[in-house]
Amino acid sequence: MTQQDGTAIGIEVTGDGAYSISVGRDLLGGVAETLGERVNKVLIVHTSTVGRLAEELRTELQRDFAQVLLAEVPDAESAKRVEVAAFCWKLLGQADFTRSDAIIGLGGGAVTDLAGFVAATWLRGVRLLQIPTTVLGMVDAAVGGKTGINTAEGKNLVGAFYAPHAVICDTGLLETLARNEILAGFAEVAKYGFIAEPEILETIERDVDRATDPTTPEFLRLIELSIAVKARVVSEDFREGGLREILNYGHTLGHAIEHAERYQWRHGVAVSIGMVYAAELGRMAGQLPDAVVDRHRSVLGALGLPLSYPAGRWPGLLATMQRDKKARAGMLRFIVLDDIAKPRVLAGVDESVLQFAYQEIAA
Known part of the structure; x- marks a missing residue:
């Protein structure tokens, strides 16, 4: 772990698909910079629980990107269904998302699993930024590059290993958790x-x-x-x-x-x-x-x-x-x-x- 500045710790994942994980408070102001200048359009996948946060992030990102869309999905494991993934694919197709565009997973572990799977499968892979908003998401689901959805036969039986571009763990978001x-x-x-x-x-x-x-x-x-x-x-x-x-x-x-x-x-x-x-x-x-x-x-x-x-x-x-x-x-x-x-x-x-x-x- 390395201190990035006064507020964030940087943790590096090396090897295949290396990426950085930022941990600290008040980090969401750096999302646009983290995504990078080459990105044109952004889809934020989120649940209603963090709907207000998604709207605020969308408003912020609209200053830097041509189009920022929201995809509200069900809470918890209900999000990890092929029908929900298909809904996200439809939005991406209708907005003509290309490989120069990006997906943000904003929410708990189920949402980051889903967003990662959608990013891994759309055009065989587009840029992915994970912003977990729960303890589980921060310490597990969002930080390992595992993505997936469930089937009637079991959990995470369909998925892909897909490294994110980066992960932002803003611990201030956890202070309002139940x-x-x-x-x-x-x-x-x-x-x-x-x-x-x-x-x-x-x-x-x-x-x-x-x-x-917290x-x-x-x-x-x-x-x-x-x-x-x-x-x-x-x-x-x-x-x-x-x-x-x-x-x-x-x-x-x-x-x-x-x-x-x-x-x-x-x-x-x-x-x-x-x-x-x-x-x-x-x-x-x-x-x-x-x-x-x-x-x-x-x-x-x-x-x-x-x-x-x-x-x-x-x-x-x-x-x-x-x-x-x-x-x-x-x-x-x-x-x-x-x-x-x-x-x-x-x-x-x-x-x-x-x-x-x-x-x-x-x-």
Whole structure:
């Protein structure tokens, strides 16, 4: 991480499709400069939740670009449908967008996933600027170059690896978020603590209220640490051929729970349960100490996140996991820990072991 000026931290993603991530307050005044002079038209993809912000950004950008359009899409996972992507493609076609134009994803993780997918597929790729407005978007969805939409069979089964031109994380935008939205996003923050950065866990344990208050230095530090972990991993493995798999900690079961709940649950809520399950699996099929399993429950519980799921749902969850994109040749793959900051892949586990681990989190 490098200090850019008095207000922003610059975090660099290197390797394939290198780009920069700016983290700080009051950064939206630099959007036009970040997009660059060669851009002619801009489409801002957003939800109604940030409608006023989208209008303000549009007014600002109209000073620099020939045309600035808005595409309001549904909230949360409802945005990640092929019908919504087709709506955006239609707007781009009607406005004669070319490869010299740009798309901005303004909103939470689902919106940045959608905007990224639309940018990756329109004319096989146009300039993309991500401006996440939620904790989840800033620490996860907007900063890794993964884009995608959901299908009836599962989450993110259709998508592309597509690096953005840049990412702007204006942490001031988080100060108006609902408390439950912040805490749901902190599941991903805690994930980085478990797989790579113990300081994150220690900060949450020391004072969870300050850690999750967007106006405190502790909060900003955790956002920066989380983004830095993801940037480091993505720099080494952009297309998830190896190391990047560790970012899926808690996600195999978490995605199955989201599917079971028809995407009515926030992503972080489901991933919280998924991490407790992964910890139990790591203890049962690996060598994770009891104290670390207990620490999962204490940290996630302090964040007000769920730790269990109904016992009778296991058969359906297993079937969904077997269709997950992380499975290979029909073999389920889980990220587990041998200790804090020591993740590894666990594959080919007997189904009875998977079920026994689930019994440990079953309500």
